[in-house]
Amino acid sequence: MAVGRDDVVAWIKVCAEKLAENRDYLTQLDAAIGDADHGANMDRGFKAVLNRLAEFSDKDIGAIFKIVGMTLISTVGGAAGPLYGTFFLQAGSKTAGKMELSLADVSIAFDAALNGVVMRGKAEPGDKTMVDALTPAVDTLKKALADNAPLNIALQQMAGSARQGMEATIPLVARKGRASYLGDRSAGHQDPGATSSYLLLKAAADTWGDC
Numbered sequence: 001m002a003v004g005r006d007d008v009v010a011w012i013k014v015c016a017e018k019l020a021e022n023r024d025y026l027t028q029l030d031a032a033i034g035d036a037d038h039g040a041n042m043d044r045g046f047k048a049v050l051n052r053l054a055e056f057s058d059k060d061i062g063a064i065f066k067i068v069g070m071t072l073i074s075t076v077g078g079a080a081g082p083l084y085g086t087f088f089l090q091a092g093s094k095t096a097g098k099m100e101l102s103l104a105d106v107s108i109a110f111d112a113a114l115n116g117v118v119m120r121g122k123a124e125p126g127d128k129t130m131v132d133a134l135t136p137a138v139d140t141l142k143k144a145l146a147d148n149a150p151l152n153i154a155l156q157q158m159a160g161s162a163r164q165g166m167e168a169t170i171p172l173v174a175r176k177g178r179a180s181y182l183g184d185r186s187a188g189h190q191d192p193g194a195t196s197s198y199l200l201l202k203a204a205a206d207t208w209g210d211c
Helices: 005-021 023-033 038-050 061-075 080-094 103-121 131-146 151-167 178-186 192-207
Strands: none
Touching: 005 023, 005 038, 005 061, 005 192, 023 038, 023 178, 023 192, 038 061, 038 080, 038 192, 061 080, 080 103, 080 192, 103 131, 103 151, 131 151, 131 192, 151 192
């Protein structure tokens, strides 16, 4: 079982679709503790990625991820652009030249992506950020790899852990980003960055489930 280049392109398309569908929801979450622009920013960024689909036709997976990352950095406003751009750039650095990805490849790529986000945003688990969804997801992938789990099962477990991490941000007091300005008032709200991160990983699990 492996994720092919075309499967990666399909994932990017589904990411754009899911972010468009959830644009208002993400904006509503961000309105409570942020600048009320996360949904619009992510939707705009991935629409810009879709406009570059023609460039993917002769590219390997690493090159595709790098195009996605650079596009997000240049089109997504606020802190999200550099963070999500870094996610894809770091994933691209670990998949350069590859036309298909094993579970080990996906695990290594997403681990590097998470580490890039942590370095860029200086956030830790518990800070009420996208890291709270990404960290358990990557940990679950590593465990699935160690357990020799099938790719589709590992991806579904990854998405489940991301969802749990996302939901666990609700009672947290934000320690990073715009939400941290609210102090204790940030508690009781789900973090929009953790939510969009979950949507991306759930899209991967759904898109690559039959690989």
